[in-house]
Each structure stands twice: as structure tokens, then as C-alpha cells.
Amino acid sequence: MTPEDLLVEADRCVKCGLCLTVCPTYRLLASEADSPRGRISLIQALAKNEIDLHSHAELHLDRCLNCRACEAACPSGVKYGSLLDASRASITLEHRKKPLLKQLLHQLSHNDRLNNWIRLYHMARKSGSLALIRKLPVKRFRQLLAMAEQLPRTPVNRTGFYPSTKPTGKKVQLFTGCIGSKIDDKLVQNAIQLLSGLGYAVDIPASTGCCGAMHRHNGFIREAGQQCDAIRGQTGRSNAQNLITLATACHLELAEQQASRLPLISMSDFLLQLPDREMPELAPLPIRAALHRPCSSRDSTDWQILNKIPQLELVELAENELCCGAAGSYLLTQPEISNQLGEIKLNHLKASGAKILITSSTGCAMQFRQQIRQAGLDIDVHHPIELIHQQWHRAGVATEQPVSSA
Structure with missing residues (x-):
């Protein structure tokens, strides 16, 4: 986005304030400068050289989670996320920040x-x-x-080719990401076993890495572009049917940047599109589980796939439209605000009476695990695919196999 494009997009904001009630930082801090329209005003003033960074503008821009809840509330359709990314990139480039x-x-x-x-x-x-x-x-x-503390005890590397347990000739590529490939290693193994059991060989190229989202949202556009280019090249050389994602933030970044030459689909959507006769049999799970919807995925996919599990009592976490405070690297760069937002979510989780918290975001899962551990609660955090895999094996129709590439 050029400086001219930035100003044109920013000028579409009419400062109506309908975004205020859905903005987590405005609700928490009650500061106009920490609201979407306030930040857009700062972006406009910076672009016109009416103020400089020393006027605390950078502080308020850095406090933004980039959850983009304001975009859904905006009647003018302002692309706030793109505005923020472009502004942060300009600041980083011109002032060599961070x-x-x-x-x-x-x-x-x-x-x-x-x-x-x-x-x-x-x-x-x-x-x-x-x-x-x-x-x-x-x-x-x-x-x-x-x-x-959530890192694995030993380094892990799941890259490689995993053959199908059935001679179907079908193959998919699995995108495991960077941090998620380590912290969510159990999820990666579960996904490989599920896909293999359904008749799909799984390819995780050695060059698989970051989707670029954390770099892009912190203003490092060049590095984000390089990572997306690497994925385009990798998927362009593949004869796989799909590129399957596990983490919603990675999926959103790959989709918005058109970074995959293969048809892009989430693991949950992939399972949902299977004919009923191919859907794995799942054992009942009579337990209450709360579903947290990540900012990077507001659709009903997770709800639909979890409803395939018999007897699972699924409830929506209260204020699911509000960010949990993880927001990529935000939980590291703004720990105080991140923790305050995490505590709000934890209170909703306790009030739900759920024994399991389910979310399809790596960052959200990390936030909830930390909050739960600090509070001394006995609540497990799972990705939807982990529960699907668990109940698939409990149904007695699959044999647990160690995950090792061919």
C-alpha cells in the first residue's frame, strides 16, 4: 500500500464510532487513541507529517492487537488491518525500529x-x-x-513424506508453520495419522517454515514477502491435491497473500467436505467443552466438525467476538494488556463450567494454557483435530501408529 493509497483508505473512515464497542483495547483502556478511529487519525496525521512518533503515536499503534473486529463492525468497510500493517511497515522502514x-x-x-x-x-x-x-x-x-514452558522437551522435526495406509494414490501437503510445528507437535502427528488413515499420503517439505504473519503485522513486510514467496515456490512444485493448514492465523495469511499454488483448505474444512461414508467413526465424548473462536477465523467450521462427536456438549465461550490477547507476537510485546485480556477470557471459561477449551489458533491455545496454569485450574486445551483424532481411536476403528516419515 503506497502512502497515497494509505490516505485514501484512511479517509474512508467517517469516525462514526461503531467500532468502539468491539475494540478490546478501547474497552480495556478507555482511551480514544487506543480505539480504531483514534488510531486511524494517528495514521493520517503521521502520513501527512502533522505529528511525529515522539508524540506517543507509535505507542498507541503498537497497542493494537490487529484482531480486526472493527472491520466487521465498520459500515464503510474500511480495511483497518491493511492500514495498520502499512503504517507499521512505514515506521519500521523509515526509523529502523524494533x-x-x-x-x-x-x-x-x-x-x-x-x-x-x-x-x-x-x-x-x-x-x-x-x-x-x-x-x-x-x-x-x-x-x-x-x-x-510450552515448548517440547526435545527438538522435533516432522518434515518428510508419510505414506497412506491405503493404496488410493491421493496426496496432500500439510502446512505446519514455525512455532506451531513445535508447540503443537501432537496436533501435527494427529493430523498425519488421520489423513493417512483416510487414504491420503502426507508431504511436509523440509523447506516448510513461517507463513510470514508475525513479520507482516510487526512492519517487516520484506521478510514476510520472502516467506510467502518460498511457500509459493514449494507448493508450485508439488502435485498434491491440497495444502492443508492447522492454525487459523497461518491459513488467513496464506489466503490473503495468495501464497499457495495448491488449493488451500483447513484440516477441519477438509474433513467436512468428505462424503459421510468416508468420515471417520467417532466415539461418544460426554463432556462439556467451550469453543473459543480465534480472531483469524470467525466462521462455524470448528463448531460443525466438533458436532460430529456424539454426546459432546459444546458451548460458545462468552464474548467470543473479543480477542483473547494473544494476537501473534502481542503476548510478548505487550504483556500487561495481553494478560489482562487473557484474564477476562479465563473468567468466561470458568463461568462456562467446561472441562475442555477448544481453539484452532496456536497463539490462543498458548494464551489459554498460560492463564489456566497460573490460575491452577484443571482444564485441558485442545485443537478440534486433536479431539477428532482422540475419538477416532477410542471408537476402535484405528490402530495407533508412530509417526515416522518414509
Whole structure:
């Protein structure tokens, strides 16, 4: 988006305020500068050189979750997310901001580097160094360490080719992402086993990495574009039927950037499109589960696939239209606001009486797990596909097989 395009899009905002009630930061902070229309005013003023970054404009722009709830409420159809991304990119380019965040994202978005950090983290944990680091008066460090508790005990790498258990000749490519490929390793294994059992060979190319969303939303447009280009090249060389995603944020980024040469589909949608005769048999699960809808996916797909599980009592988490505070890297860059929003969601979860929290977002799952652990609650957090896989095996129609590539 050029500076001229940015101003044209920003001018479409009539400042009506219908976005205020759905904006998490405005509701929390009660500050006009932390509302969508307030931030658009700041973006306009920055673009026209009427104010500079030292006027706290960057602070208020950084506080935005980019949840885009305001877009759904906007009668003018303002593309707020694109405005924010373009403005952050301009700030980062012109002022060379956030070098530490850029380096952190660089480490997190490459599987080999992330595996090295997993090794280093557990070495520091065994040596007692983490106890010293936790005493540092820097909330972002403490938040990063809290999230690191969810990393696997050993580095994992699921890239490779996984043959089907049936001679169907069908093949799909599975997009596992960067952080999700480590934290959600059980989910990745479950997806491979499900697809293989349904007659689909699964390909996870060694070059599989980050979708670019975290870079794009923090203003690092060039790096985000490079990651999308790599995925285009990778999928363009494949003869697979689909590129299947697991995390909603990755799916949204790949879809909006048209980063896949293969037809893009989420794992839940893939299962829903199967003929009834091919849908795996699922055992009953008589338990109450609360569904959290991520900002990156407001549709009913998760609800529909979970309703395939007999006796599952599924309830919507209250205020599902509001962000949980994870928002990609936001839980690291704005830990105080992120935690406050997470606590609100936790209270809704406790009020629901659910024994399971279900969400299809890696970031949201991390946020809920941390909040649940801090509160000392006994509530499990699952991806919808994990529950589908669990009940598939409990139905006795599948044999658990270790996941190892061919």
C-alpha cells in the first residue's frame, strides 16, 4: 500500500464510532487513541507529517492487537488491518525500529534455529540459569520464559513424506508453520495419522517454515514477502491435491497473500467436505467443552466438525467476538494488556463450567494454557483435530501408529 493509497483508505473512515464497542483495547483502556478511529487519525496525521512518533503515536499503534473486529463492525468497510500493517511497515522502514523484535522473529520463524533455542532453553533450565533470568525486572523476558514452558522437551522435526495406509494414490501437503510445528507437535502427528488413515499420503517439505504473519503485522513486510514467496515456490512444485493448514492465523495469511499454488483448505474444512461414508467413526465424548473462536477465523467450521462427536456438549465461550490477547507476537510485546485480556477470557471459561477449551489458533491455545496454569485450574486445551483424532481411536476403528516419515 503506497502512502497515497494509505490516505485514501484512511479517509474512508467517517469516525462514526461503531467500532468502539468491539475494540478490546478501547474497552480495556478507555482511551480514544487506543480505539480504531483514534488510531486511524494517528495514521493520517503521521502520513501527512502533522505529528511525529515522539508524540506517543507509535505507542498507541503498537497497542493494537490487529484482531480486526472493527472491520466487521465498520459500515464503510474500511480495511483497518491493511492500514495498520502499512503504517507499521512505514515506521519500521523509515526509523529502523524494533531491531530486537526483528531478530526474535527471525529466530522463531526458522525451524532449525527454533530447535537450537529449544536445546538452549532446556540446558539453561537444568543448570538453574532460568531462575536468575526470571528475576530480571523486564516483563517481556518473563513473558517469553512463561511461553517457553510450552515448548517440547526435545527438538522435533516432522518434515518428510508419510505414506497412506491405503493404496488410493491421493496426496496432500500439510502446512505446519514455525512455532506451531513445535508447540503443537501432537496436533501435527494427529493430523498425519488421520489423513493417512483416510487414504491420503502426507508431504511436509523440509523447506516448510513461517507463513510470514508475525513479520507482516510487526512492519517487516520484506521478510514476510520472502516467506510467502518460498511457500509459493514449494507448493508450485508439488502435485498434491491440497495444502492443508492447522492454525487459523497461518491459513488467513496464506489466503490473503495468495501464497499457495495448491488449493488451500483447513484440516477441519477438509474433513467436512468428505462424503459421510468416508468420515471417520467417532466415539461418544460426554463432556462439556467451550469453543473459543480465534480472531483469524470467525466462521462455524470448528463448531460443525466438533458436532460430529456424539454426546459432546459444546458451548460458545462468552464474548467470543473479543480477542483473547494473544494476537501473534502481542503476548510478548505487550504483556500487561495481553494478560489482562487473557484474564477476562479465563473468567468466561470458568463461568462456562467446561472441562475442555477448544481453539484452532496456536497463539490462543498458548494464551489459554498460560492463564489456566497460573490460575491452577484443571482444564485441558485442545485443537478440534486433536479431539477428532482422540475419538477416532477410542471408537476402535484405528490402530495407533508412530509417526515416522518414509
